[in-house]
Amino acid sequence: MPEGDEERELDFFSKYLSLWVAICIILGTVIGYLFPGFAGTLGGIEIANVSIPVAVVLLIMMYPIMLKINFEEILKVEANLKPLLLTLVVNWAIKPFTMAFVAWLFMRVFFESLIPADLQAQYIAGMILLGLAPCTAMVLVWTYLARANINYALIQVSVNDLIILVLFAPLGKFLLGVTTDFPVPLMTIFVSVLFYVAIPLGLAVLTRQVVIRKKGVTWFENNLIRKTQWITPAGLLITLVLIFIFQGNNIINYPLHILLIAIPLVLQTYLIFAIGYAGAKYLRIPYREAAPSTFIGASNFFELAVAVALILFGMESGAALATVVGVLVEVPVMLSLVKIMDRKREKFRF
Numbered sequence: 001m002p003e004g005d006e007e008r009e010l011d012f013f014s015k016y017l018s019l020w021v022a023i024c025i026i027l028g029t030v031i032g033y034l035f036p037g038f039a040g041t042l043g044g045i046e047i048a049n050v051s052i053p054v055a056v057v058l059l060i061m062m063y064p065i066m067l068k069i070n071f072e073e074i075l076k077v078e079a080n081l082k083p084l085l086l087t088l089v090v091n092w093a094i095k096p097f098t099m100a101f102v103a104w105l106f107m108r109v110f111f112e113s114l115i116p117a118d119l120q121a122q123y124i125a126g127m128i129l130l131g132l133a134p135c136t137a138m139v140l141v142w143t144y145l146a147r148a149n150i151n152y153a154l155i156q157v158s159v160n161d162l163i164i165l166v167l168f169a170p171l172g173k174f175l176l177g178v179t180t181d182f183p184v185p186l187m188t189i190f191v192s193v194l195f196y197v198a199i200p201l202g203l204a205v206l207t208r209q210v211v212i213r214k215k216g217v218t219w220f221e222n223n224l225i226r227k228t229q230w231i232t233p234a235g236l237l238i239t240l241v242l243i244f245i246f247q248g249n250n251i252i253n254y255p256l257h258i259l260l261i262a263i264p265l266v267l268q269t270y271l272i273f274a275i276g277y278a279g280a281k282y283l284r285i286p287y288r289e290a291a292p293s294t295f296i297g298a299s300n301f302f303e304l305a306v307a308v309a310l311i312l313f314g315m316e317s318g319a320a321l322a323t324v325v326g327v328l329v330e331v332p333v334m335l336s337l338v339k340i341m342d343r344k345r346e347k348f349r350f
Contacts, residue, residue, distance in 0.1 A: 017331045135301055172189045
């Protein structure tokens with residue numbers, strides 16, 4: 001992909017994602033408040049405490065994300081390993097632990113008098129789930145806007161998705177156990193990741209192989225991917241409305257909590273970006289690979305975090321609310337980081 005000097009912008013939907021999220025929060029809250037009978041009926045459609053409507057929507061919206069992943073590109077990474085290694089260290093050796101500490105510090109210390117103790121633990125849990133899920137789909141958007149190397153970003157994303165299958169569950173159980181009093185079954189987290197990552201990933205890999213063999217790569221990218229990419233944001237917004245149908249009481253009773261959750265999430269994002277930025281400079285990684293290396297850790301795979309929070313804690317939980325706040329702050333914060341990297345481009349010409 002040529003580097004180019006042209007300015008790039010988000011599409012209309014992505015540019016105002018935070019606005020759409022806010023609208024979904026309001027819409028879901030109003031529906032839940034005005035029609036409690038509907039919320040009760042909807043909540044009754046479940047198996048083993050898992051909402052069937054939400055589970056179906058989440059599973060469907062994961063599929064287009066996974067379609068973009070090309071594991072064949074991983075074989076070409078040997079000549080340029082430093083950006084990938086930096087990403088892995090930041091995402092799995094640093095980010096989950098800083099998120100756990102920042103969440104605990106703000107909820108248990110700074111905001112202790114502002115938030116009930118039971119909700120403190122739930123908010124911490126939701127933020128930890130966000131910290132355990134490095135970005136997948138949106139990092140390609142941030143990399144594009146920063147005029148960096150999307151092909152290499154795909155490699156980083158592909159490797160991270162494989163690692164999520166292995167590390168998400170044990171790290172989640174450990175960090176949730178250390179910071180909260182919730183008994184979190186390891187198998188429940190593992191099955192969640194298997195359901196929402198492994199299944200759509202396997203289907204996507206199979207789809208890629210079959211479609212590319214019959215139609216070619218160009219047709220696959222220009223037709224199938226482009227025509228299905230609307231499913232993920234649409235599914236996310238539908239999920240948010242469903243969640244907030246059950247979150248109405250939390251929003252009405254604790255409207256300040258959204259802001260209180262957002263503060264540590266924003267600070268954590270800038271902290272991880274700074275660590276990735278410093279690491280890229282120290283390792284003398286060129287700009288086009290340094291940019292996605294800083295974005296993947298700073299951004300979150302919030303679709304997965306939302307899904308796991310719903311399975312572990314339920315739609316009415318503070319954990320689910322915390323993951324949704326992560327969606328709310330994602331776009332404006334990441335756009336600011338894209339601008340920072342673009343302005344610092346000359347510092348990465350080694």
